[in-house]
Amino acid sequence: MSREHRPDPFAERSDRAVHPPKAITPTPALTQDDLRGRRVIVGAPGLGWRYDLRADEKVVQGSRTYVPVIPEQDWYRAELEQVEVFAPLVPAERVWIEKLTVAREVGGPVDGKSRRLVSLDAPPEQPPILATESLRIAGRRLVQVIDGVERRDLRAVTEVYSSANGEICIRVATELEWYRWVWSGQYPKTLEVPARLLWLE
Known part of the structure; x- marks a missing residue:
């Protein structure tokens, strides 16, 4: 069996x-x-x-x-x-x-961990990372990719979770809404997005 x-x-x-x-x-x-x-x-x-x-x-x-x-x-x-x-x-x-x-392809795992060494001469390149591969996501800058079109200036408002229909999702807000939350206390309008469509910048 x-x-x-x-x-x-x-x-x-x-x-x-x-x-x-x-x-x-x-x-x-x-x-x-x-x-x-x-x-x-x-x-x-x-x-x-x-x-x-x-x-x-x-x-x-x-x-x-x-x-x-x-x-x-x-x-x-x-x-x-x-x-x-x-x-x-x-x-x-x-x-x-x-x-x-x-x-570009950047360095792979080092000592069993996903790390890479960088030069201190200038800020390092920031390759995109699939959102589901990060342990912490709330507050991070995100890019949503649909049919090859990139939607930027987004922030994660939640960590990764399972939605009512079983889809792995993250709630996101525009950066304007995210920052307005800081200075006004007004909770941001958010959108539930499948995590597979989101990348950390």
């Missing part, structure tokens, strides 16, 4: 195979124009990096070029409520733009 076969609920359905979205490749801000509203990373080689920031247009003072940079929460609030926010000027050589590029 054969044992009953139970399908893995996290396995990707072959009839709806999803190709990964583009990866994030940090690109020096000095090489880019039209920075307003772009996602940026700031920091210094060997010290570390800050993410979830937005830029404004470059400013030249004397012989130096700077980029006004603000946390995304403040950027969304300024855009929605049309208020002025303070944007510190960061030397342009310490700012990288999050540019979308086709993902």
Whole structure:
């Protein structure tokens, strides 16, 4: 008598195979124009990096070029409520733009764990990771991929769960709704999305 076969609920359905979205490749801000509203990373080689920031247009003072940079929460609030926010000027050589590029293969498992070593000279490329492969998902940036079309600027509001019909899902909100929740206390409008369609940025 054969044992009953139970399908893995996290396995990707072959009839709806999803190709990964583009990866994030940090690109020096000095090489880019039209920075307003772009996602940026700031920091210094060997010290570390800050993410979830937005830029404004470059400013030249004397012989130096700077980029006004603000946390995304403040950027969304300024855009929605049309208020002025303070944007510190960061030397342009310490700012990288999050540019979308086709993902490359990166290092595989190390010592039985899924890790990879990076250089400290610049922010590392961020390849997309299928949402179901992450142990923690709430609050993370997500990309939804349907028929090859990428929908970005989403945040996970829940961890992975089983929906009423047995589908493995995550509730998501737009980033505007996510950040408005912070400054207003108003719970965000969310959408239940099959986890197999979602990737961590």
